[in-house]
Amino acid sequence: MTFRTKAAAAILAAATAGPVWAQAVTDDQINIGLVTDLSGPIALYGSESRNGMTTAVEEINAAGGIHGRKLNLLVEDHGYDPKKAVLGSQKLITRDGVFAIIGHLGTATNMAALPLLVESEVFNFMPQGASPGLYNPPSPFKVxxxxxxxxxxTATLQWAYDELSPSALCILYQDDDYGRESLAGVEAYAKAKGVELVEKTSYKRGATDFSSQMQRLSAAGCDLVYNASTLREFVGSVTEARKIGFNPTFLGTPANYAIQAPGLGGEAMEGVYSSTFIPIPYTNSEDPTVAEWAQEYKATYGEDPGLYSMYGYYSVKTFAAVAEAAGVNLTAESFAAAANATDLPPDAFGNPAFDVSEDNRLSNRQVRVTQINDGKWVTVSELLSPLDIE
Structure with a gap:
C-alpha cells in the first residue's frame, strides 16, 4: 500500500470512527483552507499566498460576503513536506470542516494530499501546483x-528554439514530482523535434550547493538549460554558473518566476527567462489598477506583492464568484454545477479567464515567457499553447 493510499484509508477510517465534523457552510460562514509552506524552502511563496488570500477574504467579507456568509480562512503549514501536507489537509477536513482547500502550494505536496480531498468531497480549488493529476482524471472536486x-x-522550449536558436539543450531539475514532470516534458520535446538532450542533472529539494551540477552542465557545452527549480535553488544554481564562467541561456518555470529572484541574485540573474500564467503585480506598474492594488498590499504587509500574492488573491476571488453563482443553498453539488456554468473573462490584473466543464477541469492552458531586465521581470512573448506531443 502506498503512502497516499494509506493516507486516504486513514482519513476514511477516521470518518467512519465518528469524529465530530465541523460544518463547512453555516448560515453566516463558509470555511475554506490553505495548505502552504510557512517554514520551509519556499516559505516566501507561502507567505505571499496567505497574504494574497487574506486580502481577498477581507475584501469579500467587507462587501457582505457570499449571500450573507463570510469567508473563514484556515491555514496549515506543510513546510514543503508531502507528509505534512497530508496531515494538514486531514486536519482541515476532519477537524475544521472546510468546504474547499484553495491555492495549496507545491506540486508534490498537492499530489500527496489530493486523494484525501477527492475521497472526502472537498474541493481542491486552483492549487498552486502543475501536474496532470490535479485535473485528470476529471473529478468535480478538482478545479x-x-x-x-x-x-x-513544450510550449516554452518551442519559443526558445524559434527565438534563440540554441544548439545544446540540457536540464537541471528538482528530484520530485515537479522536477520529474518538467524532465518528461523536456525529453518529449527533444524526441518529437529531433533535438539531442545533451545532459540532465538533478538535485534534492532544499539543496544549497550546485557546484557539481553546474560543472557537469558546463562540461557538456550546454547553451540552453531548462531550469526546473524553485526560488532559492534557481538563484543558487544560476549564481554558481556565473561564478565558474558558465553562461548559458537559463529558461525556468513559474516555480522560479518570483519577484525576489532579481533581488536575491543581483546581476547574476539578469537575462534569465521564466514563464508564467499569473503576472507579478508591481507597485510601479504602468497599469493604474495593478499599481494601486500592489501599493495597498505593500502598505498592509510591509513588502511588495509577488506572484503568489496575486495567485492567492485571484483564486479566492474566483472561488467567491463561483460560490455566488451557486446560489443561497451552497452545497458540493451546487458549487460543482456553478463551476461548470461559470465563464469568467481575464480580469483587470491580467489573470487568465476561467472556464471548466465536467470533462475539462483545467481552466487555463497557456503561458507567457518573461525575462529579468534591469532587475524586473518583463513579458517577452505572446500567450503560448502546449505542443500536441506525448
Whole structure:
C-alpha cells in the first residue's frame, strides 16, 4: 500500500470512527483552507499566498460576503513536506470542516494530499501546483489553474528554439514530482523535434550547493538549460554558473518566476527567462489598477506583492464568484454545477479567464515567457499553447 493510499484509508477510517465534523457552510460562514509552506524552502511563496488570500477574504467579507456568509480562512503549514501536507489537509477536513482547500502550494505536496480531498468531497480549488493529476482524471472536486509542467516545458522550449536558436539543450531539475514532470516534458520535446538532450542533472529539494551540477552542465557545452527549480535553488544554481564562467541561456518555470529572484541574485540573474500564467503585480506598474492594488498590499504587509500574492488573491476571488453563482443553498453539488456554468473573462490584473466543464477541469492552458531586465521581470512573448506531443 502506498503512502497516499494509506493516507486516504486513514482519513476514511477516521470518518467512519465518528469524529465530530465541523460544518463547512453555516448560515453566516463558509470555511475554506490553505495548505502552504510557512517554514520551509519556499516559505516566501507561502507567505505571499496567505497574504494574497487574506486580502481577498477581507475584501469579500467587507462587501457582505457570499449571500450573507463570510469567508473563514484556515491555514496549515506543510513546510514543503508531502507528509505534512497530508496531515494538514486531514486536519482541515476532519477537524475544521472546510468546504474547499484553495491555492495549496507545491506540486508534490498537492499530489500527496489530493486523494484525501477527492475521497472526502472537498474541493481542491486552483492549487498552486502543475501536474496532470490535479485535473485528470476529471473529478468535480478538482478545479485546476496551472497547465502541467510537461505542457509548459513544450510550449516554452518551442519559443526558445524559434527565438534563440540554441544548439545544446540540457536540464537541471528538482528530484520530485515537479522536477520529474518538467524532465518528461523536456525529453518529449527533444524526441518529437529531433533535438539531442545533451545532459540532465538533478538535485534534492532544499539543496544549497550546485557546484557539481553546474560543472557537469558546463562540461557538456550546454547553451540552453531548462531550469526546473524553485526560488532559492534557481538563484543558487544560476549564481554558481556565473561564478565558474558558465553562461548559458537559463529558461525556468513559474516555480522560479518570483519577484525576489532579481533581488536575491543581483546581476547574476539578469537575462534569465521564466514563464508564467499569473503576472507579478508591481507597485510601479504602468497599469493604474495593478499599481494601486500592489501599493495597498505593500502598505498592509510591509513588502511588495509577488506572484503568489496575486495567485492567492485571484483564486479566492474566483472561488467567491463561483460560490455566488451557486446560489443561497451552497452545497458540493451546487458549487460543482456553478463551476461548470461559470465563464469568467481575464480580469483587470491580467489573470487568465476561467472556464471548466465536467470533462475539462483545467481552466487555463497557456503561458507567457518573461525575462529579468534591469532587475524586473518583463513579458517577452505572446500567450503560448502546449505542443500536441506525448
Amino acid at each position: 485546476a489553474l496551472a497547465p502541467s509542467y510537461f505542457d509548459m516545458a
